[in-house]
Each structure stands twice: as structure tokens, then as C-alpha cells.
Amino acid sequence: MHYSNEQIAELVQPTRLHKNVYIDPDVFDLEMQRIWGNAWIYIGHDSQVANAGDYITLNYGKMPVVMVRDRNEQVHVLHNRCGHKGAKVVDQPCGRVGAFRCCYHGWTFKLDGTLAGVPHLSGYEGTGFDKSDPQYSMQKITSASHRGFVFATLNPNPPDLRTWMGGAADVMDNLCDRAPEGEIEAAGGVLRYEHECNWKLFLENLNDTMHPMIVHQSVVDSAVDYIKTLPEDSPRRDEAEIIPPFGASYEVFEATGITGFKYGHHYDGGKTSIHSNYSVDPDYEKAMIDAYGPERTREILTFNTHNTLYYPSLTIKSAIQNIRVVRPVAVDRTIIETWSFRLKGAPESMLRRTLLYSRLINANGSMVGPDDLTAYFRVQQGLQSSGSDWVEMHRNFGRDEDLGDRLKNTGTSDLDMRTQYAAWKHYMMEVA
């Protein structure tokens, strides 16, 4: 069905959401058009294309794109479509090339997408075909980056990326500042899984702090029992620090606080989070103090957030140096990618911990992620059944503290959902 602005407004009300938000393929198509077509969407980190000719391919909404670095160090996001008859030009997930060459009739394109060569050009003479006309190039998509994180947008008049991120940029900065050299790089490959649920169920779970003690109870209990069997003098095990906080009490999560921003971004924590009691590797601490001095080091390492969402496509954990990326496929199918990062100038133990966390928490055979996935799948199933049309989001409604550029509420509030759906509505309404 076609949704009018009034019908969209009906779907998202202050304390409840209509189930069609999650199950109607027409809503999904509209989301791809209006949210993915207007917001800044995360493409990749520029360290993934470190050298001239390096590229990665991905789907940006429903559009295949390639992110590539040219010979002038510029990173471009190009529509992965040949300007001749439309074939997808690049077929591999990543690689390095001198130029792109279409597999069909051999048109070639420079690394910035410009059409370079057309075989047997004489046939075009006098036909009106102009090889230098940009319509025959691989189309360049507007892109911008912050601290190496590259975003793209199809909005012809987008807000500046940094302005769009608002106060949520502090967390991206914190992630990079945790590197003694102030820079990070993608390392250790990617974990990529398809989830049988709507993309928004994943986002809503990020800072849903009413679920961990229920959904993850069995794994936390087992981990805690196992830790008790370890001898007193056993070497420190990162697992013993990573898993138990998932079973923290309502009071602990309540105290973390949620902060929401314009455009749907938000984070949980700040002073405390499930990561704040991790021990600090002495070699890492020394490298940080050498780079920043003791006071700035303390400031950086005590800014402890849990998940930060750059709505709708990127979520980062600065304290553990990994990110998760949302790639919707269909109304009930979503690809989630987990990427890990190396802190430049830090000892390798930091990257080992990040990779351990990604495997332990986010992998399909891990101990925590599959619990969440089961919950998303069950929600999707429940919503697809007939019966009640609504899901609720009342927690701490009416108690959001307005600080001008941000809203704050307790860690167990539904402020994160309200923030996301304010942005959802903003993007989804047709502009007259």
C-alpha cells in the first residue's frame, strides 16, 4: 500500500509502534528510499582501502557500491554499475586494481569512476555519443568521513557529516583517541551473518538494558560457575571480565544512563558501562601516558560507553574497539557485520582482546549474540501473527531531561527507542 504522511504518523505514536513498522514490505521499501536515501550511511573505514587501487564492495540500501582509493589518496564511493548497459562492474568483495574493467563489453573506468576507454570507438562516430559525458561514468556518490569512518548519502542537500553526528561524535573520537597514535585500522577480518528479522529489532536491542539479565542469564551463570573453579593464581582471563557484566542487575544498568541526539543517534553509559571495570594492560597504559600525559589518558579511558548508534547503519563500541554495521536485505532479513580495529601504537594484546570480544559476543557460534538473535526471531514471528497490532515503549516516558542538544534519561528507559523513532518519522514523512 502507499503510505501517506498521516498514515506514517499513525504507525509511530509517543508510547507505541504499529507492527507494520516491522513486517510490511511496503514500509521496508519506503525506508530504503527515504531513510537510506537521505541519512548518512556508513560505507567502511578508510583503512580498508589503504593503498591506491584498493577497493571494497557492498550494498548501500539496494544499490551496489564500491569504495575505492585513487592515486591522489582520495577515497570515493561509486555506484557499482557500468555506464554502458548497466552491468555490475566489480564482482569481488575486495581487491586492488589499476582501473575497473566491465566484464561485458570491456569499458574501462578510472579509480574515480570516470569512463576511460570504450573498445572499437569508431562505431560511435557521428551518433551523438559523447565519451566524456559523465552519465557514462560509474556515478560518484556524495561521501564524507570522520576519523577514517566513511559515510555516503544520496541526499542532494545533506547536513554536514559532523553536524549530523552531533554529540554522538564524541564516542567515535574516543574510539580513535584510545590509540596512542590517535588512529585506528580495521584488522582481523569481518564476521558477517544474516539475521531473520527486521533491521530495527537489532537497533532496538543495542541499548535495551532490560534484556541482558534475562536473555543472557544462562551463559553468565555458566561463566561465573566456571570462573569459580579457576585457581586463585591463574593468569588473568579476559573472558572472566567480558561475560559476567551481561548479567548485571537492573540497578547497575539503570545507573548507566542513556543519551539521545537529533537524527536518531544515542549511546548508553558515559561514566559507567558494562565495559568500565575491565583491567588496563600496563604496557598499554604506559603507551597512552607517553602519548597523552596522565590526565588526558585518564579522561580518555574513563569515558565508558556501551553501544553508540549512528542511526541507522553504524553502531560502535569505543571501549572494546569494534563496530557493527547494519545492511538490511528485506523486511525480515538483515545482514549484521562485526569489524574489529587495531589501536595504532598500542600493544597487540589490545587487538587480541577486541578479537576475543567479537568472537565471544558477536559470532554466530558465540555465547551471547545467538541469545539476542533468538529473541529478534521470536519477536518477528510474534509480530507476523494476527492479534494485537501494537508494541509498547513506555519506560520512563515523559521524564526525558532536555539539555538542548541532547536528551537524557536513565539506563533502563525507552529513550533509545523514542530517539530512533523520532528520526524514523522525520525521514519517512514525504516532504511536500
Ligand code: FES
Ligand atoms: S555493460 Fe559494461 S561494457 Fe557493456
Ligand SMILES: [Fe+2]
Ligand atoms: Fe543482548
